Amino acid sequence: MIELRNISKSLGKNKILRDISFSVKKADKLVILGPSGSGKTTVLRLIAGLEILDQGQIFFDKKNMNNVVPAKRGVSMVFQDLALWPHMSVWENLAFCLNKQNKTKITEMLSAVGLEDKAKAYPQQLSGGEKQRLALARSLIFNPKILLLDEPLSSIDPLLKDNLIKLILDLQKKMWITMIYVTHDQAEAAQIAQQVILLHQGKIEQKGSLIEIRNNPNNLFVKKFMGVK
Amino acid sequence: MSFIPKPIIILCAILFIIIVLGPLLLILAETFTSMDNLAQVFLLNSRQISLFKNSMLVGVSTVCFALLLGVGYGFLISRTDIPLQKFFIFSGLIPLFMPAHITAIGWIKLLNICGFAGNIFFYSWIGVGFVLGLAYFPFIMLLTLTGLNSVDSKLEEAAALIHSKRHVIRKITLPLASAYIASGAILVFVFSLSNYAVPDMLRVNTYPVEIFVQFSAFYDTAKAVILALPLVAVCLLLVFVQRYLMANKSYISLKARNKQKMLFKLGKGKIAAGLFCALVFSLSMGLPMLILIIGAGNLATYAIAFKTAWPQIRNSLLFSFVSATFICLISFPLGYALARAGKKTRLFIDLCSMIPFAIPSAIFGVAMIRFWNRPSTTIIYHTFLVLVFGYTARFSAFAIRAISANISQIHRNLEESAELACQSWSKRLRFILLPLAWPGILASWVLCFALCMGELGVTLLVIPAGEATLPIRIYTLMHYGAHKLVCGLSVILVLIIMLPILIVYLLYNKYKHKLLSNGAI
Numbered sequence: 114m115i116e117l118r119n120i121s122k123s124l125g126k127n128k129i130l131r132d133i134s135f136s137v138k139k140a141d142k143l144v145i146l147g148p149s150g151s152g153k154t155t156v157l158r159l160i161a162g163l164e165i166l167d168q169g170q171i172f173f174d175k176k177n178m179n180n181v182v183p184a185k186r187g188v189s190m191v192f193q194d195l196a197l198w199p200h201m202s203v204w205e206n207l208a209f210c211l212n213k214q215n216k217t218k219i220t221e222m223l224s225a226v227g228l229e230d231k232a233k234a235y236p237q238q239l240s241g242g243e244k245q246r247l248a249l250a251r252s253l254i255f256n257p258k259i260l261l262l263d264e265p266l267s268s269i270d271p272l273l274k275d276n277l278i279k280l281i282l283d284l285q286k287k288m289w290i291t292m293i294y295v296t297h298d299q300a301e302a303a304q305i306a307q308q309v310i311l312l313h314q315g316k317i318e319q320k321g322s323l324i325e326i327r328n329n330p331n332n333l334f335v336k337k338f339m340g341v342k
Numbered sequence: 343m344s345f346i347p348k349p350i351i352i353l354c355a356i357l358f359i360i361i362v363l364g365p366l367l368l369i370l371a372e373t374f375t376s377m378d379n380l381a382q383v384f385l386l387n388s389r390q391i392s393l394f395k396n397s398m399l400v401g402v403s404t405v406c407f408a409l410l411l412g413v414g415y416g417f418l419i420s421r422t423d424i425p426l427q428k429f430f431i432f433s434g435l436i437p438l439f440m441p442a443h444i445t446a447i448g449w450i451k452l453l454n455i456c457g458f459a460g461n462i463f464f465y466s467w468i469g470v471g472f473v474l475g476l477a478y479f480p481f482i483m484l485l486t487l488t489g490l491n492s493v494d495s496k497l498e499e500a501a502a503l504i505h506s507k508r509h510v511i512r513k514i515t516l517p518l519a520s521a522y523i524a525s526g527a528i529l530v531f532v533f534s535l536s537n538y539a540v541p542d543m544l545r546v547n548t549y550p551v552e553i554f555v556q557f558s559a560f561y562d563t564a565k566a567v568i569l570a571l572p573l574v575a576v577c578l579l580l581v582f583v584q585r586y587l588m589a590n591k592s593y594i595s596l597k598a599r600n601k602q603k604m605l606f607k608l609g610k611g612k613i614a615a616g617l618f619c620a621l622v623f624s625l626s627m628g629l630p631m632l633i634l635i636i637g638a639g640n641l642a643t644y645a646i647a648f649k650t651a652w653p654q655i656r657n658s659l660l661f662s663f664v665s666a667t668f669i670c671l672i673s674f675p676l677g678y679a680l681a682r683a684g685k686k687t688r689l690f691i692d693l694c695s696m697i698p699f700a701i702p703s704a705i706f707g708v709a710m711i712r713f714w715n716r717p718s719t720t721i722i723y724h725t726f727l728v729l730v731f732g733y734t735a736r737f738s739a740f741a742i743r744a745i746s747a748n749i750s751q752i753h754r755n756l757e758e759s760a761e762l763a764c765q766s767w768s769k770r771l772r773f774i775l776l777p778l779a780w781p782g783i784l785a786s787w788v789l790c791f792a793l794c795m796g797e798l799g800v801t802l803l804v805i806p807a808g809e810a811t812l813p814i815r816i817y818t819l820m821h822y823g824a825h826k827l828v829c830g831l832s833v834i835l836v837l838i839i840m841l842p843i844l845i846v847y848l849l850y851n852k853y854k855h856k857l858l859s860n861g862a863i
Binding site for chain 2: 161163182183184185186188189190192194196198199200201209210251252255
C-alpha cells in the first residue's frame with residue numbers, strides 16, 4: 114500500500130503541493146486528475162524519490178520511504194516524453210533495467226507489448242504507439258511494486274489510445290502492480306480507474322469516484338473542471 | 343546528481359581547489375603579509391601607468407579587430423546563402439587551435455620577407471592587436487553564430503511581415519544576439535590582456551611581459567604579483583560581467599545553416615562574401631602557415647627539426663596527452679555538477695571555474711613555483727607533474743564549461759528513468775551518461791590537448807630541467823636566429839595540434855546524424 118501523509122513541496126517561492134494526503138491499496142489503481150500546473154507530476158516525482166519532500170511522509174507497505182533512494186523504492190515511471198534511451202536499441206533499453214541478462218524475460222516482455230519484431234530497432238525508428246509500448250515494457254520489466262504513469266498517452270490519437278489503455282490495464286492486472294496514473298483528460302481517467310483525486314493549485318479539491326465527483330462537486334472549481342452545469 | 347556519487351565530485355572539487363586556486367591564494371597571502379607590498383598596490387608610478395596603458399591598448403585593439411572579423415564571419419556563415427558554408431565553419435574555427443605566438447612568428451617572417459623588418463607599426467600595440475585579433479576572432483565568430491542560432495525565428499517572422507529583411511536583421515536579429523557578441527568581446531579582451539608570448543615577441547611591454555621579467559630576472563615574486571593586480575582586477579570584473587551576460591545561455595551551437603532561420607540572400611554579393619571569409623582564413627592561418635612552410639625550405643629542414651627536437655616533440659605530446667586526460671577526468675564530475683547540482687553548488691563551481699580565465703599565464707607560473715617548490719612536493723616540482731598541474735590550472739575551466747554545456751543538453755528524464763530502473767551508479771554512468779556525454783568530453787579533450795600543446799606562459803616558468811617542450815624549443819631558437827628550424831618546428835607543432843582536431847571533425851561529420859538523433863548533440 115502507498116500512503117502519502119501531509120506532503121508539501123515548494124520550488125523557490127512557489128508552493129507546488131500543499132498538505133497532500135491519500136493512500137492507494139496494493140494492486141489498486143488511482144488517477145490523479147487536474148489542470149496543467151496543478152502539481153500532478155510533482156506528486157509522482159515525490160513518490161518515485163526524484164524530488165525531495167519539504168514536509169510530510171511517504172510510506173510503502175507502512176515503511177517510511179523519505180530517505181530511500183529512487184532505485185531502491187521498487188517504483189517505475191513512464192514519463193510524459195517517454196525518456197527512451199536514444200543510443201540503445203529496444204532490446205538494450207529493456208536489458209539495461211535487469212541486473213543480469215535474461216533473454217527469456219526480455220522476449221516475453223517484448224511479446225507482451227507486441228514489439229517482438231522490433232528488438233533491434235532504435236527508439237527513433239519506432240512509431241508513436243511503439244514508443245509508448247516500449248516505455249511501458251521498460252517500466253514493467255524489472256517487476257516494480259508501483260507503476261507511475263505521467264500523462265503517457267497525451268500525444269497519440271484516440272484509437273491508439275484505447276488500445277494502449279487496454280494494454281496498460283491488462284498488464285497491471287496480470288502483474289498485480291499498484292498504479293498511479295496522471296492525466297488532465299476526464300475520458301482517459303474514466304477508462305483507467307474508479308478512484309480519482311482532483312488536484313488544483315497543489316491542493317486536493319476532491320477525492321472519490323468520477324461519478325461521485327461529477328454528481329456532488331465540492332466547490333466551484335470542481336464544478337467547472339468537471340463541466341457540470 | 344545520482345550518476346556520479348557525491349564523494350567523487352567532492353574529491354574533484356578538492357583537487358581543483360588545490361591545483362588551481364591553492365597556488366593563487368598562496369601568492370596573494372604571501373604578497374600581502376608585508377605592509378610595504380600592500381602600499382605598493384596603490385602606488386601609481388609612471389611604470390604602472392605605462393603598463394596599464396599598453397595593456398589596455400592591446401586589449402582594445404585586439405577586440406576591435408576580432409569584432410570586425412568575427413561578427414561579419416559569424417553572420418555570413420549563419421544567416422546568408424554563402425557558398426562553401428561548411429568549409430567556412432571549419433576554416434573559421436581552426437585558427438582557435440593555432441597558438442597565437444605561431445601566428446606572430448608567421449607574420450614577423452612575412453614582414454621580414456617584404457622588407458618591413460622591425461616596422462614600428464607592427465612592433466607596437468597595433469601589431470599585437472592585429473596578431474591577437476587574428477588568433478582570437480574565432481571566439482567572437484563562435485558566439486555570434488551561437489547567438490544568431492538562438493534567436494527565435496518567430497520574432498523575426500513577426501517583424502518581417504512589416505519590414506524588410508535588412509531592417510529585421512538590424513533591429514531584431516542582431517540586438518537579440520548582442521549579449522553573445524558582447525560576451526565574446528569580453529573573453530577576447532581578457533585573453534589578450536593575459537597573453538605573454540605575442541607582446542614579448544613584438545616588444546610591447548604589457549603586464550604579463552613585465553611580470554615575467556620581474557620574476558625571471560629579479561626573482562621578485564611580490565613585485566610580480568603586485569604588478570599584476572590591476573590587470574587581474576580588470577579581468578575578474580569583466581569575467582563576471584561576461585558570466586552575467588551569458589547566464590543560462592549555451593556557449594556553443596555549431597548547427598549548420600538552419601532552414602527555418604531567416605536567410606539573407608547575397609545575390610551577386612556571394613563572391614565578395616566568400617572572398618571575405620577566405621581572406622580572414624588566409625590572414626589568420628593560411629598566410630602565416632604558408633610563410634612558415636616557405637621559410638622552412640625543403641624536407642631536409644623537417645628531418646633536422648625532427649632529429650634535433652625529437653625529445654621536445656615527445657615531451658609536448660606526452661605532457662599534453664596526460665594533461666588533457668587529467669583535466670577531463672576532474673572536469674567531467676565538476677561539469678556534471680555544474681549542470682545538475684543544486685543552486686549553491688552550481689554557483690560555487692561556476693564562480694571558482696571563472697577565476698582562471700582572469701589570471702595571466704605568467705602569474706599562474708609564478709604561483710605554481712611558490713606553491714610546489716618545497717621539499718615535501720619535490721616529486722611534483724621536479725617532474726613533469728608540475729606542468730600537468732599548471733596546464734590543469736590554466737585550462738580546466740574550459741573543459742568544465744564545455745562538458746557542463748553538453749550535459750545540460752541531455753534531457754534529465756533520460757537520467758531519471760535510469761535512476762529508477764538501476765541501482766548501480768557505475769552501470770548508469772557507463773551505459774547512460776557516458777554514451778550521451780562523450781561528444782562533449784571528446785571535444786574538451788581535443789581543446790585541452792591543443793591548448794596544452796601550444797602553451798608557453800606557464801611552461802617557460804615552471805619547466806623542470808631537461809623537460810623542455812616544443813613551444814619552448816621554438817621560442818629559444820627564435821632568440822638564436824635559427825630561422826629555418828623555427829619555421830620547420832612551428833609547422834610541425836601546428837600539424838600535431840591539427841591532427842586530432844581533423845580526426846574529430848571527420849568523425850563528427852560521419853556520425854552527426856546519429857548523434858543528433860540520439861540527443862548527444
